[in-house]
Amino acid sequence: MGRDQWRAALRNPVGAAAAGLLVLLAVLAVVAPILWGDAAEETDPAALSQGSTSEHPLGTDALGRDIMLRVLVATRYSLGLALLATAICVVAGVLLGVLPAVLGRRAGRLVTGTVNLAVAFPGLLLALFFAVIFGVGARGAVLAIGLAGAPSFARLVQTNVAAVSGRDFVAAARLAGVGRFRLVARHLLPNIGEPLVVNATVMAGSALLAFAGLSFLGLGVQPPAYDWGRLLGEGLDRIYINPAAALAPGVAVVVAGLAFTLLGESIAQVVGVRAVRRRRPPVGDQAAAAAAAGSAPETPGDTVLVADDLRVGFPAPRGGWTYPVDGVGLTVRPGETVGIVGESGSGKSLTALAVAQLAPDTADVTAARLEVAGVEPRGRPESEVRELLGTKVAMVFQDPMTSFNPSMRVGTQLAEVTRVHEGQGRRAALARAVDRLRTVRVPAPERRAHQYPHEFSGGMRQRAMVAMGLMSTPELIIADEPTTALDVTVQRQVLRLLKDVQAETGAAVVLISHDIAVVAQLCERVVVMYAGRVVEELPVGQLGAAAHPYTRALLASVPDLATDRERPLATIPGRPPDPADRPEGCAFAPRCAFADDACRVRPGLAAVAPEQRAACWHPRSQPLDLVLDVLSGGRS
Numbered sequence: 001m002g003r004d005q006w007r008a009a010l011r012n013p014v015g016a017a018a019a020g021l022l023v024l025l026a027v028l029a030v031v032a033p034i035l036w037g038d039a040a041e042e043t044d045p046a047a048l049s050q051g052s053t054s055e056h057p058l059g060t061d062a063l064g065r066d067i068m069l070r071v072l073v074a075t076r077y078s079l080g081l082a083l084l085a086t087a088i089c090v091v092a093g094v095l096l097g098v099l100p101a102v103l104g105r106r107a108g109r110l111v112t113g114t115v116n117l118a119v120a121f122p123g124l125l126l127a128l129f130f131a132v133i134f135g136v137g138a139r140g141a142v143l144a145i146g147l148a149g150a151p152s153f154a155r156l157v158q159t160n161v162a163a164v165s166g167r168d169f170v171a172a173a174r175l176a177g178v179g180r181f182r183l184v185a186r187h188l189l190p191n192i193g194e195p196l197v198v199n200a201t202v203m204a205g206s207a208l209l210a211f212a213g214l215s216f217l218g219l220g221v222q223p224p225a226y227d228w229g230r231l232l233g234e235g236l237d238r239i240y241i242n243p244a245a246a247l248a249p250g251v252a253v254v255v256a257g258l259a260f261t262l263l264g265e266s267i268a269q270v271v272g273v274r275a276v277r278r279r280r281p282p283v284g285d286q287a288a289a290a291a292a293a294g295s296a297p298e299t300p301g302d303t304v305l306v307a308d309d310l311r312v313g314f315p316a317p318r319g320g321w322t323y324p325v326d327g328v329g330l331t332v333r334p335g336e337t338v339g340i341v342g343e344s345g346s347g348k349s350l351t352a353l354a355v356a357q358l359a360p361d362t363a364d365v366t367a368a369r370l371e372v373a374g375v376e377p378r379g380r381p382e383s384e385v386r387e388l389l390g391t392k393v394a395m396v397f398q399d400p401m402t403s404f405n406p407s408m409r410v411g412t413q414l415a416e417v418t419r420v421h422e423g424q425g426r427r428a429a430l431a432r433a434v435d436r437l438r439t440v441r442v443p444a445p446e447r448r449a450h451q452y453p454h455e456f457s458g459g460m461r462q463r464a465m466v467a468m469g470l471m472s473t474p475e476l477i478i479a480d481e482p483t484t485a486l487d488v489t490v491q492r493q494v495l496r497l498l499k500d501v502q503a504e505t506g507a508a509v510v511l512i513s514h515d516i517a518v519v520a521q522l523c524e525r526v527v528v529m530y531a532g533r534v535v536e537e538l539p540v541g542q543l544g545a546a547a548h549p550y551t552r553a554l555l556a557s558v559p560d561l562a563t564d565r566e567r568p569l570a571t572i573p574g575r576p577p578d579p580a581d582r583p584e585g586c587a588f589a590p591r592c593a594f595a596d597d598a599c600r601v602r603p604g605l606a607a608v609a610p611e612q613r614a615a616c617w618h619p620r621s622q623p624l625d626l627v628l629d630v631l632s633g634g635r636s
């Protein structure tokens with residue numbers, strides 16, 4: 001939590017009152033045993049079991065000891081034990097919570113299942129079970145309460161880790177080859193700290209109450225030691241004679257418990273605002289259909305990427321599998337810039353993630369052939385793939401805000417790549433980070449390297465993302481919608497930068513975009529995807545001779561200076577099919593003006609012109625009336 005958030009939590013009247021109370025209790029916990037420890041132990045045979053008097057405002061117990069002093073002195077023991085139990089709960093919960101992220105898939109599921117089972121078990125019964133196992137007394141009670149709370153804390157950690165794991169900066173760190181333990185310590189835990197702090201605070205309040213309960217039942221603190229729960233139990237025996245003897249420790253438990261809980265709630269309110277802003281969405285059966293349609297062409301040996309019949313499937317909610325990427329073939333030669341275009345949901349990002357070995361854990365990725373930067377990743381352990389691909393493939397994600405770890409300085413994040421892969425020292429790695437920031441024309445790179453991602457503008461963050469890719473010497477840069485979140489001017493700058501970087505390093509670039517005009521600005525070749533398949537591929541210069549009706553419709557929907565402003569923009573009627581509900585044959589047929597019975601059979605990619613292939617039974621041959629100015633707008 002940042003200082004501003006603490007301040008905001010304390011500005012809230014409830015938060016301020018709770019914090020004030022906790023400070024008071026902390027002071028009492030320190031000074032009360034010193035000032036009144038001995039006096040609270042003094043027995044007075046002349047004043048046994050007295051009610052309220054001027055000398056003993058809350059009366060005395062059966063041995064004539066002053067109840068008020070005992071309640072004050074018990075603050076230290078009561079709070080100390082509750083905080084100790086909370087610490088045990090948090091440590092055990094965090095360990096159990098991050099284990100699934102560190103262990104393999106099966107062991108991880110076992111841990112998750114065990115935690116879920118323990119969460120379903122009533123907490124009080126679990127505490128009593130542990131109390132019996134660890135024995136009656138303060139130590140047993142601390143362990144019992146701490147361990148009984150651990151499963152729900154672990155569940156919270158697991159949920160938050162799962163949410164953060166899906167974010168781009170974790171994918172970027174994984175791509176950079178960051179090991180599992182480092183990933184957890186540097187990238188996952190710091191980003192789930194806020195809900196953990198909130199819940200630990202609330203947990204402290206609950207632990208205090210649980211402790212009072214166990215001591216009250218005689219399972220907690222044993223005489224001669226005493227805490228509020230024990231005093232409450234003793235006072236309750238004489239509640240009709242001296243109600244204050246039971247009320248005072250009871251009020252102390254409630255007030256302290258409330259103070260912890262309300263402070264936790266106030267922090268949650270402040271933190272919640274950010275949590276909502278940061279949230280991002282996720283999603284998908286069908287069996288293997290024809291394969292040949294998307295296969296990569298016979299490739300010359302000199303390639304940086306070859307994917308043949310690449311499929312990415314997810315278990316479908318109604319059983320079976322859905323394949324959002326269904327037999328894609330893709331070949332990229334060294335130094336080439338290839339654009340992948342298609343409407344949202346056509347499987348562009350999943351194709352890129354599968355190629356970079358970053359597909360979600362739940363995905364089933366298969367291919368007849370897959371080679372990335374000379375590495376055949378299939379059948380190798382993940383750590384080996386990371387090691388091999390870490391420096392050869394760079395990924396520039398769509399949203400530069402989520403692609404950076406918000407709790408790490410930009411320079412440190414960039415430096416991590418070379419520290420992990422080349423074992424460089426901190427200084428040398430940071431110096432390279434500054435150098436790469438300069439390369440991507442981030443102004444004042446020395447100062448900027450020490451800033452956090454939120455201190456960068458959107459365009460600058462995207463440049464820094466490109467710089468991260470350049471920390472090593474990548475052979476392939478995959479840029480997934482790198483300019484979508486940017487305004488047109490900055491968009492152009494980033495595209496130009498990618499082009500410059502490509503010219504300098506000779507890396508091949510795969511640019512993913514839903515905007516065919518953006519692709520035309522940067523790329524030499526365009527691959528058009530529709531409903532998880534490649535429907536056409538052609539050189540940018542031949543876009544005017546696009547053969548597939550879908551490619552032509554995409555081109556027609558690009559506005560240009562000659563577009564009549566009085567008329568609505570051209571759109572493609574209908575919607576792309578759901579991957580789970582893809583029609584037999586040509587998936588575009590329901591939206592195509594040229595569809596006929598032939599289209600009930602799935603067309604394979606076939607050559608329609610030199611270097612141009614289209615998956616269509618009725619390829620168009622008439623040249624398009626394109627204002628290629630727009631398409632070549634940025635190419636100069």
Ligand SMILES: Nc1ncnc2c1ncn2[C@@H]1O[C@H](COP(=O)(O)OP(=O)(O)OP(=O)(O)O)[C@@H](O)[C@H]1O
Nearest residue numbers: 283284314324343344345346347348349350351360
């Ligand atoms: N983790 C997942 N589980 C199930 N289905 C998924 C998952 N990720 C993506 N999909 C599905 O895969 C399909 C293709 O998604 P993908 O993100 O590759 O599309 P895209 O073409 O990149 O679209 P956009 O331009 O909107 O990012 C979508 O229908 C999506 O619902």
